Amino acid sequence: MELWQVPLLFSRLPMFPFFDLAHYVASVMALKEQRGAVEVSVQSPVACWFSAMLYCFGGSVLSSLMLAEPPVAFLAKGANILLASSVWYLVFYCPQDIFYRCFAFLPLRLLVAGMKEVTRTWKITAGIEHADSHFKDAWLVMVAVGWARGAGGGLISNFEQLVRGVWKPETNELLKMSYPVKVTLVGAVLFTLQRSQYFPIARHNLVFLYTVFLVVSKVTMMLTRSATSPFAPFEAALGHMFFGLQKTPSKVKGEGAASSNGSPVCDRSSSEQHQDGVKKRQSKKTE
Template identity: 30%
Template sequence: MDVSSIADATNNLIVYLATIIEIAHYTLVIYGVRNDWDVNKARKQPVATWLMSIACCYGGGMIISVCVGKPALIPLSNNQSVLMMTIVWWHIFYSPKDVIYNLLSWKPAMLVIVLGKEMIRTRKIIKGVKLGRGAFPDSLLICTILGMFGACGGGFVKNAATFVRKQWNHETVKSIHLATVTKLSLLFSLLYNLQLLGILPISFNTVVLLQLTVMFVISASSKFGVNFDPFHRIEKIITKIFCDDVKLGETHTTEVPQYRMKSPTLGKTYHFQVWAKDELGNSGIKTQSKNVIKERRGPPPINFAGANIGNLHLPERGNQNNQQMVRFE
């Protein structure tokens, strides 16, 4: 059996199991909502949990509908689908003794749910791409983004709701990042668009099989604590080339593992720069030191571990206190 036959069989299986994989989609999404919700508050706020579950389950369809000029609530017009989602919501949030929620914590059961979720993700990306091409036939970018929204729109809605409730600050903004699944959805959305344009020399069903295989492996691995990002090295190279903070023409300095200064002269300015490593181990990130060196009688040696020569200001004599503040500029 060749790859084409396997791809065709996979696509037929996804169509045949449409209802089952839709339930898997609702289950995994609402399970994530339940994990982010306080148990006691959830039992006191059933309407809020139901509305949040609807927003996350149908968020992608709502975003796409708005973008292509259709009513936002069209995804909710299928009464059978909404009823099915409501039944799943009740079992995950309010089943007696949390039996369903605890069952989903069992790894084999979660793997089956993840497989169903990745099956329906292929249909959601394809639907987003086709709706985008119907509304914006000349824009590859918009069609690709709409395909991504079809697969991950619920996550965007969930994160948007979280940021609305939080205060915007440095720590909040630092938490913004694209998940690996979102990056992969964007990639496969692009591949579907290229295939529809006749640029990609493989069949549509082959792209479906490739997406299902790759995304299931990565999603299943994350459930076992193995996080793998295939874009990490590419992003690192692009960031190094286009987003590095070391500007052209900047004076080159050589890193010194340890610089030892004995008896610095008061009133004299010394020059140094601090170079550090980020969380990925990249060196050359210039930082501003907030260290304060205290000078005692008969000033002790001043050590600059892992620093380069930069600006060090020592105050003039005149302050006869036992300790004088030495600041970095």
């Protein structure tokens, strides 16, 4: 094997047991870190399981809905469901919380997070191919379905929260995109351009480069505890050029700095804790 063959071999990597497993571990652990999730796991294991499945298979559910295919199709993949359910059981109900504590150990956490990012590339390309088989050359549909497949858990988070009795209409992933949702959108655009042959690069090279970027940026963000998106300067430039926005860049930086004091390893927890705090104060006063 020579060095130039690495991307080709990498793009043939099977996802099934190990990378999928890492995706389930990272997703279910992110769920457990949501405020109120542990209470739900005690109150109703069924709601907790359903919520965990939406975290693990949200992209599949959302892209099925978009293409009018059965959204329950993911339940037919027995081995994946069994794997995800075992992870869910171990993360939430393992005695002494051993499983969660074990994977919360930073090096293991980094490994799992890195492997999860690899599955993102595979999901985006699968979504784009799926969309292309339904609508010939409809590049906007390809971008939308690729994005939905890759970032599904985030995009349906409002409805996933509803399963757990939480409802936060004042925000959603379109109004305030998190970094994973943004980078998936960029990926969906790149792979759509590549497939439409507007982007002169071999597919396996793009797969390799995009995945490396995903993994490196994720690991860097976890290590430096920074929430600043690498896209912030581009966004500021684009926002200024096309939408006449001026204040956004400084605002984004401010937020990044603020949340870097908290626990930046999990994606959305700090802002959620703040909002929950506000709600609690509200409900105390109104009672």
